[in-house]
Amino acid sequence: MQFKDLKLVIVDEQHRFGVAQRQRLAEKGSPHFLAMTATPIPRTLALTAYGHHDLSVLLEKPGNRKVIATKVVSPRDRFTVERFIDHQIGEGRQVFVICPLITTSVAEGMEEVRSVEKERERLSKEFPRRRIAMLHGKLIPAEKEQIMRAFKDRRFDILVSTSVIEVGIDVPNATIICIEGSERFGLSQLHQFRGRTGRSDHQSHCFLFTSTPEQASSARLKAMEKHDSGFLLAEIDLKLRGPGELFGLRQSGIPESKLGMLLNPEIVVRARRAAEKFLATEKIG
Secondary structure (H helix, E strand, C coil), rough: CCCCCHHHHHHHHHHHHHHHHHHHHCCCCCEEEEECCCCCCCCHHHHHHHCCCCCCCCCCCCCCCEEEEEEECHHHHHHHHHHHHHHHHHHCCEEECCCCCCCCCCCCCCCEEEEEEHHHHHHHHCCCCCCEEEECCCCHHHHHHHHHHHCCCCCCEEEEECHHHHHHHCCCCCEEEEECCCHHHHHHHHHHHCCCCCEEEEEEEEEEECCCCCHHHHHHHHHHHHHCHHHHHHHHHHHCCCCCCCCCCCCEEECCCCCCHHHHHHHHHHHHHEEEEHHHHHHHH
C-alpha cells in the first residue's frame, strides 16, 4: 500500500489482525493509531499496562439491549437445549449455529469435532419443520451475501456457519447462538460470536456446546457464563494464556522472561499509574 501522507489509522476488530500487519500500517508515515475491539488480545492488555497504549472504554449498551444469557452445555444436555431452541423458533426467533470445520475431518483427535456440512444434515433431521441454511468461507462472495440476506429477511430459521460470521453481521431477530466444540475457540472469539445476538430488545441466549462432558466444567468456558465484559474476559485470557511477546510477533503465551507480575493486571496498572505520577512530579520540581 502506498500513502502520500497518512495521518490516521483505524483498525477495527483488532484481534483479527496480526502483529506484523498492524505494524506495517503504523509505519506508513507515523500516523495516529486507533485500535478498536470488544475483546482486547492478551498482548494488547499487557502493552496498555506498560504504557504503550492509551485506553478508552465504552461501557454503555445501545438501546434496550439485555445481557445475553450464556450456558455451557454438556453433550448429555443437548436434547433439553434443542427443545428450548425449537420453542424459540416457534416464537419467531432465529438461530446461529457455529462449527469449527466445514467438512468432517478424519485426522486423529478430530473425530468428535462437528462440521458445517454434517451439522446441517443432523439438524435437518432434528428440526424437520425448520428451514436451515449453510454458510462457510469456501462459498463465493455472491453466494455468502445471498444467504445472509435471506437469513436476515427471515427466509431461514437456522444458519449453520463457520467463523465467517464472527464480525460485521447484524441480524436483530437472531436471538440464539450455539457454538459447537466451544472448547476449541479462544475467549475473545467466543465473546465475538456471542455478540452476533443481543441486538434487539428480545432476550438472547448463547449455548457453548462441548465435545465431552469433562470439558463442560472448564474454568475458561465457565468465565463466559459469569462475565459479559470483553475487558474482564481479556484479563482472564491474559491469566490463562499469558501476554505473548511484548516486542515480538506472538500475541499469547508466557514470554521467555516469565514476567509473573503480568498475571495480576491490577498490580501492573497501579504500578504504571504510580510511575506516571512520579514522572509528573519530577517535571514540576
